[in-house]
Amino acid sequence: MNEDTYNEMNQLHESGGAVATVDQLIQTLRDDKNYDRLFDALLLKKRLEMGVPVVRPTSFDNLPEDRRAEFEEHYVNAAREIGSLHLEAGSIPRAWIYLRTIREPEPIVAAINALEISQDVDEELVDIALYQGVAPAKGLEMLLASHGTCNSITVLDQQFMQLEPQVRQECAALLAQTIYRDLTATIKYEVERKQGSAPTEETLRELITGREWLFAEDNYHIDVSHLHAVIRFCRSLDANRDEVRLATELTEYGAQLSPQYRYAGDPPFEDYYTAHHHFFNALTDTDRDAALDYFRDQLAGDAPDSDKQLTAYHLVDLLRRIDRTEDALDIAAKYLLSVEDQLEFSFAELCAETGRYDKLMEVSRAQHDPVGYAAALVEQARTP
Known part of the structure; x- marks a missing residue:
């Protein structure tokens, strides 16, 4: 705003009074698209109408108790309006400041999910979408595009259990697709280089079947720590998601790696890729009884009680998800009653x-x- 604006306010205040001055200020700020100042001006006007001090227009101080709710309602409406104006102007981060304050994230979620992803990603958007949890799956997609797989897996690993179940699935599915696509492309390249022509097989399972030479001399074709993490994330997938098949094939690849790259997991996933293969088979009703027996056998062994409790926890979760609740009840009653708080069960x-x-x-x-x-x-x- 230039000096003329301030001079005009002085003149208008003398001729028309405070209300006219503030109304004109609001119109000027709206025309100039100065939305942050417009928010302050809208609240200044309300405080003026209420007859309370206006020096700190956004403050909740010095309000009559019987009119506090009235001011709060005006505050919310003003924040909603300014948030919407910032969104219309294409500034999601500025809009989020206002809509977060009034706990109305839905327009921000919609705006972020509508974005097209490129490598040139606004870090503020990644922060809002992923780190602040507004649209985690889209935020992960942004992070993958801008920072790559390694950084994305590290970030997701830190936040995974704090996400809502549906969001976990979306994130796990995205990483499963990414890892599977990258690994399959690398395997195709290796096969073409070896045999002199492009392979006709399309799936990872088809590509590695009968080609043990791919794993000779401790060879691997993807960062095995990434593979390890993504397969763990995929335990959150529902049985009807296509990515469960991808995860199953990833376990088949992992099972052929050199032992030094087959990192053990916590019970019942010490034999990491074999155990996860059984887990996904049970989930998708692929030789389900044999898959469940793999985990039941671990309960029947002589492992320490703490290991059996972890095994029981994962088996109960699996049984619940495949509607074998009677079996889940029996196992839970036998193994989990003493560790409910510890396992959040x-x-x-x-x-x-x-x-x-x-x-x-x-x-x-x-x-x-x-x-x-x-x-x-x-x-x-x-x-x-």
Whole structure:
């Protein structure tokens, strides 16, 4: 704003008063697209109307208690308007400042998800989408484009368990597609170089079948730590997602790597790629009983109790997801009751989920838990 504007305000204030001055200021700021100052001016006008001090227009101080809600409503409406104006102007980060304050992220989510991804990504957008959790899957896509696979996996690994289940799936699926595509392209190149012509096979499984030479002399074709992490992420995928097939084929590739590259995981995934292959088979009903037996056998062995508890935790999760809840209840009752807090598992929730309040009463009685017993008794009576 130039000096003329300030002179005009002085003149208007003398001739028309405070309200006219503020109204003109609001119009000038709107015309100039000076939206941040416009926000302040809108609140200044409201405080002027309320007859309270206006020197700090966005402050909630010096408000009559019986009119605080009125000012709060105006504040929210002004923030919503300014956020929308910034979005119309193409400034998602500026819009987020206002819409975050009033806890209305939906327009920001829609705007971010509508963006086309390029290598030249605004770091502020990555921060909002991924690190602040507004649109994590899109944020991960941006990070992949701008910083590559390594950085993206590292960032996701730090945040994965804090994400909502559906968002975890979207992120895991994106990385599975990326790793699978990159690995398949590398394998095709190696095969063409070896045999002198491009391979006709398309899938990773087809490409590595019968070509043990690909793994000779401890050879590998992708960063194995990336492979390891992405397969772990893929445990969050629902059975009906196409990426489960990709993850299964990635385990088949991993199982042929030199032992030094087959890093062990926590129980029941010590034999990392074999265990995950069984996990995905159970999930997709591919030789399911044999796959489940792989994990049951680990419970039947002589492993330490802590290992069996971890195995039981993952097996119960798997059984729940494939609707074998009776089996899940039996295993949970045997192995997980003493480590519910440690593993963030609730036997009571599992019983409620399956309608088996009789099982909860049985366990509560055995554990001398009258409160749990009473809760189960009440819920059972409520159940039609």
